[in-house]
Amino acid sequence: MPDTPFIDDGSNLPLSELRWPDDDLTRIPDWIYTSDEVFQRERERIFFGESWCFVALEAEIPDPGSFKRSYVGDVPVIVSRDQDGEVHVFENRCAHRGVEFCRDLRGKAENFTCPYHQWMYDLSGKLMAVPFRRGDRGEGGMPKDFKLEDHNPKKLNVTIRHGVVFASFSETVESLEDYLGPDNLEQFDVVFKGRKLKILGFYKNRLQGNWKLYHENLKDPYHATLLHVYLATFRLMVAGQKSAMICDESGRHSTMASAKDDDIEITEETASQMKSAFREGMELSDPEFLNYVQEFDSPWTVTMQIIWPNLIVQRELNTLGIRHIVPRGPNALDMYWTMFGYDDDTPEMDKHRLKQANLMGPSGYLGVDDNEAIKFLQDGFKHSQDGEGIVKLEPEKEGSTQTLISEASVRALYRHYREVMDI
Amino acid sequence: MATNQQRDTNLSPDEARALRFDVEEFNTEYARILDAQDIDAWPDFFTTDGFYRITGRENYDAGLTIGLVWCDGRPMMQDRAAAVKTTMVHAPRYLRHYNSNVRVTGVDGDGTIHSESNYLVVETLMEEETRIFQAGLYIDQFVREDGGMLLKSRDCIYDSLLIPNDMVYPV
Ligand SMILES: [Fe+2]
Numbered sequence: 001m002p003d004t005p006f007i008d009d010g011s012n013l014p015l016s017e018l019r020w021p022d023d024d025l026t027r028i029p030d031w032i033y034t035s036d037e038v039f040q041r042e043r044e045r046i047f048f049g050e051s052w053c054f055v056a057l058e059a060e061i062p063d064p065g066s067f068k069r070s071y072v073g074d075v076p077v078i079v080s081r082d083q084d085g086e087v088h089v090f091e092n093r094c095a096h097r098g099v100e101f102c103r104d105l106r107g108k109a110e111n112f113t114c115p116y117h118q119w120m121y122d123l124s125g126k127l128m129a130v131p132f133r134r135g136d137r138g139e140g141g142m143p144k145d146f147k148l149e150d151h152n153p154k155k156l157n158v159t160i161r162h163g164v165v166f167a168s169f170s171e172t173v174e175s176l177e178d179y180l181g182p183d184n185l186e187q188f189d190v191v192f193k194g195r196k197l198k199i200l201g202f203y204k205n206r207l208q209g210n211w212k213l214y215h216e217n218l219k220d221p222y223h224a225t226l227l228h229v230y231l232a233t234f235r236l237m238v239a240g241q242k243s244a245m246i247c248d249e250s251g252r253h254s255t256m257a258s259a260k261d262d263d264i265e266i267t268e269e270t271a272s273q274m275k276s277a278f279r280e281g282m283e284l285s286d287p288e289f290l291n292y293v294q295e296f297d298s299p300w301t302v303t304m305q306i307i308w309p310n311l312i313v314q315r316e317l318n319t320l321g322i323r324h325i326v327p328r329g330p331n332a333l334d335m336y337w338t339m340f341g342y343d344d345d346t347p348e349m350d351k352h353r354l355k356q357a358n359l360m361g362p363s364g365y366l367g368v369d370d371n372e373a374i375k376f377l378q379d380g381f382k383h384s385q386d387g388e389g390i391v392k393l394e395p396e397k398e399g400s401t402q403t404l405i406s407e408a409s410v411r412a413l414y415r416h417y418r419e420v421m422d423i
Numbered sequence: 424m425a426t427n428q429q430r431d432t433n434l435s436p437d438e439a440r441a442l443r444f445d446v447e448e449f450n451t452e453y454a455r456i457l458d459a460q461d462i463d464a465w466p467d468f469f470t471t472d473g474f475y476r477i478t479g480r481e482n483y484d485a486g487l488t489i490g491l492v493w494c495d496g497r498p499m500m501q502d503r504a505a506a507v508k509t510t511m512v513h514a515p516r517y518l519r520h521y522n523s524n525v526r527v528t529g530v531d532g533d534g535t536i537h538s539e540s541n542y543l544v545v546e547t548l549m550e551e552e553t554r555i556f557q558a559g560l561y562i563d564q565f566v567r568e569d570g571g572m573l574l575k576s577r578d579c580i581y582d583s584l585l586i587p588n589d590m591v592y593p594v
Binding site for chain 2: 105199200201202203204205206207208227228229230233279282284285286289334339350351354355357358361362363365367368369371372373375376
């Protein structure tokens with residue numbers, strides 16, 4: 001995509017010369033979204049650091065030999081299940097010349113063979129065979145001291161909770177339970193504990209914005225009441241409604257929660273604050289579309305959980321899914337969506353979920369708004385001169401909050417981020 | 424996997440040719456209203472109980488049921504049209520729709536016409552270069568009502584798995 005190259009936004013300064021404005025968490029400098037050096041440090045310290053990254057749902061790899069292509073940060077990995085049922089995650093990169101050897105999105109295999117020189121790996125990512133290792137007719141071949149076990153693709157640390165597979169390049173990362181903290185663990189379990197998942201399908205889209213903007217978006221309930229006309233118009237999320245932003249201690253993870261209230265009165269005052277974000281009197285031709293079937297032990301009709309650094313767990317009414325963030329340099333991210341229901345869903349529930357899936361995703365009534373807004377933001381950053389944003393709402397708080405009109409959890413995230421990044 | 428497969432047809436070459444012309448005429452008008460972004464007119468191309476879905480080829484081939492857009496009945500399509508027009512926030516864009524390679528694959532006893540055809544959508548954002556937005560296959564069922572044809576079902580199966588940003592309008 002052609003870009004306007006004539007504006008120097010300062011993002012190519014060396015990291016050592018970039019300064020957070022006055023050390024002030026209410027101000028976010030544009031360069032954290034555009035600098036190549038910042039992005040490189042994020043890869044090393046966040047995606048390859050002391051983090052658990054989402055890689056798969058077990059339902060995607062149900063049988064021995066099942067595998068899928070996935071990513072940790074922007075590094076391609078294979079998630080596979082071996083003949084004993086154990087799940088492995090290893091780099092999708094041949095130890096010989098670096099070929100990304102597994103090309104199928106998902107499938108079943110007995111082993112993986114790199115097409116370039118036929119090096120063969122088993123389902124746990126162990127190098128099993130190298131053709132002509134001893135040469136041909138006494139000539140050529142690998143050196144005598146070549147050992148297969150010295151040439152495995154990098155293997156990642158793996159942990160699974162209720163069918164959700166996480167991986168980490170770190171050997172020293174804390175347990176997933178400690179990583180999430182008790183409150184976000186509780187929200188996570190609402191969706192995953194006790195019921196077997198059924199995969200309904202996949203979407204993928206490339207957003208023209210920095211990957212952190214997606215985190216901010218889900219830590220910014222203020223926008224939900226203003227950008228998403230659909231939410232307000234159909235009273236799915238309105239200022240004044242019962243809601244919460246549930247952050248963990250570190251500020252990394254959060255769950256935006258809200259309870260739909262069909263009887264909530266939208267006062268003239270609220271309506272006038274919402275300006276064009278509210279369409280009085282608009283009604284659905286198919287009103288059943290927004291029905292909520294109570295199926296969770298939770299007071300919330302919507303929870304949007306974001307688990308640092310790459311997973312979103314979506315529970316909006318009865319449409320469920322995960323979104324997997326794959327950062328693509330400072331200016332873009334790919335979003336991998338997996339939509340699911342539960343194995344014991346009735347045909348009616350199946351259909352209800354398929355209908356409500358219209359709310360989210362790359363064509364969602366709400367999804368489109370966010371994708372567009374993130375592009376508008378990045379367009380602003382790319383063409384700025386010493387720009388910065390302000391996040392001052394609800395100044396007395398940092399982290400969890402009960403009101404939608406707050407940016408307290410965005411500030412909590414950036415306190416954590418600045419510590420890890422040392423910027 | 425049904426996409427792009429040779430399928431047996433119960434039609435003579437002349438019958439298939441005549442029907443193909445009808446389908447092409449229908450699709451030309453359908454593309455015209457989408458090019459014009461006349462979204463209110465879109466649901467009228469379907470029967471009251473019509474079905475419409477957009478989904479990636481990876482889902483279709485694996486028999487997965489999800490849709491990017493999934494509308495069961497014209498009321499759901501009207502709700503989507505209203506959302507596109509009234510509530511969904513998006514940058515202005517031009518879209519151009521191309522339809523070709525229509526293959527009428529059969530007619531059922533009740534008159535339902537089965538056809539498949541390729542589609543291509545080209546997108547232009549106001550200050551960006553024109554790009555191919557989506558390539559895909561329509562898998563259609565048509566019925567005749569009141570002298571005209573209507574879609575009983577349109578499955579839009581796209582090859583372009585990685586969607587650029589988002590997809591605001593139906594195809
Ligand atoms: Fe949003």
